[in-house]
Amino acid sequence: MFSKGDEIDITVDPDKCIRCGACEASCPSRILLWEGDDLRVSNPGRCIGCGHCVAVCRDSALSHSELPAEKFVEIENREQMDPEALRRLFTERRSCRRFLDEPVSREQIDKLIDSARWAPTSTNSQNVRFMVFQGRDAVRELAVETSRYYLKLERRLANPLFRFGIGLGIGRKTVAAYRLRMPAIVEMFTRTLVGEDDRLFYNASSVMLLFSSGLPHLAYAGCNLAAMEILLAAQSMGLGTCINGYALTALIRDAKMRERFDIPKGYTVGAMIAVGVPGGTFYRVPPRNKRRVIWQG
Numbered sequence: 001m002f003s004k005g006d007e008i009d010i011t012v013d014p015d016k017c018i019r020c021g022a023c024e025a026s027c028p029s030r031i032l033l034w035e036g037d038d039l040r041v042s043n044p045g046r047c048i049g050c051g052h053c054v055a056v057c058r059d060s061a062l063s064h065s066e067l068p069a070e071k072f073v074e075i076e077n078r079e080q081m082d083p084e085a086l087r088r089l090f091t092e093r094r095s096c097r098r099f100l101d102e103p104v105s106r107e108q109i110d111k112l113i114d115s116a117r118w119a120p121t122s123t124n125s126q127n128v129r130f131m132v133f134q135g136r137d138a139v140r141e142l143a144v145e146t147s148r149y150y151l152k153l154e155r156r157l158a159n160p161l162f163r164f165g166i167g168l169g170i171g172r173k174t175v176a177a178y179r180l181r182m183p184a185i186v187e188m189f190t191r192t193l194v195g196e197d198d199r200l201f202y203n204a205s206s207v208m209l210l211f212s213s214g215l216p217h218l219a220y221a222g223c224n225l226a227a228m229e230i231l232l233a234a235q236s237m238g239l240g241t242c243i244n245g246y247a248l249t250a251l252i253r254d255a256k257m258r259e260r261f262d263i264p265k266g267y268t269v270g271a272m273i274a275v276g277v278p279g280g281t282f283y284r285v286p287p288r289n290k291r292r293v294i295w296q297g
Contacts, residue, residue, distance in 0.1 A: 016061035096240025099276030204274035223270025240278030
């Protein structure tokens with residue numbers, strides 16, 4: 001959210017305005033009110049800068065001092081998007097766990113980030129930030145730090161007092177699940193650490209980290225909405241992607257690791273995506289679980 005207080009100036013060109021009231025109806029902060037032929041702006045400090053009032057005005061009669069008209073993009077093609085084509089994009093997207101040894105260019109990463117800028121955020125805060133580990137050396141460094149975190153965790157979980165303490169924070173079932181999977185985790189990260197096999201990022205040439213300020217649950221939501229935009233944009237560009245929970249969890253739980261990679265204090269790391277040139281082609285869509293829906297009303 002941005003707030004300029006009384007500095008915000010929203011005006012109407014009386015020669016263009018047809019007094020339809022669309023700007024008033026679309027304002028989420030309810031700060032616009034038509035009184036006869038005059039538009040009154042109350043509590044301008046509550047404006048969240050969403051731009052709905054300008055975007056909804058068919059005749060370009062309304063101006064917002066903090067959102068210049070030249071920065072708006074005209075919507076020219078108003079045909080409805082093909083629902084089946086969109087559904088195909090959703091269903092045919094796969095998590096890629098085999099990447100070719102080919103780089104993804106900076107220009108391609110920039111396009112993914114630009115797509116993610118349009119993801120919704122709480123109160124239009126637009127506060128999701130991006131960190132790009134570009135190239136195998138940078139990705140390898142992240143993989144090594146993540147591997148060290150889990151190998152240290154394995155040693156600590158051997159201590160019953162540590163298991164009890166961490167269980168109070170993340171739950172005893174979670175701790176039990178970690179211990180059950182530890183042999184496989186240790187093998188995976190040992191091989192990653194010595195450089196035998198990248199079992200973490202699957203030889204991806206780039207990794208994108210999304211982090212955000214604000215309340216943690218809203219920060220997570222903002223990061224994951226932006227991440228979904230990246231996944232779909234990458235699919236449309238012929239790139240492969242894979243959400244990585246191991247490295248993300250390590251960053252969430254290890255303050256020294258966050259400091260190592262210059263994550264600003266007060267920010268929540270919310271999503272991590274490996275990006276690369278896919279090493280194979282899928283020819284069919286696997287089945288998914290049945291829908292589980294609770295209808296209210």
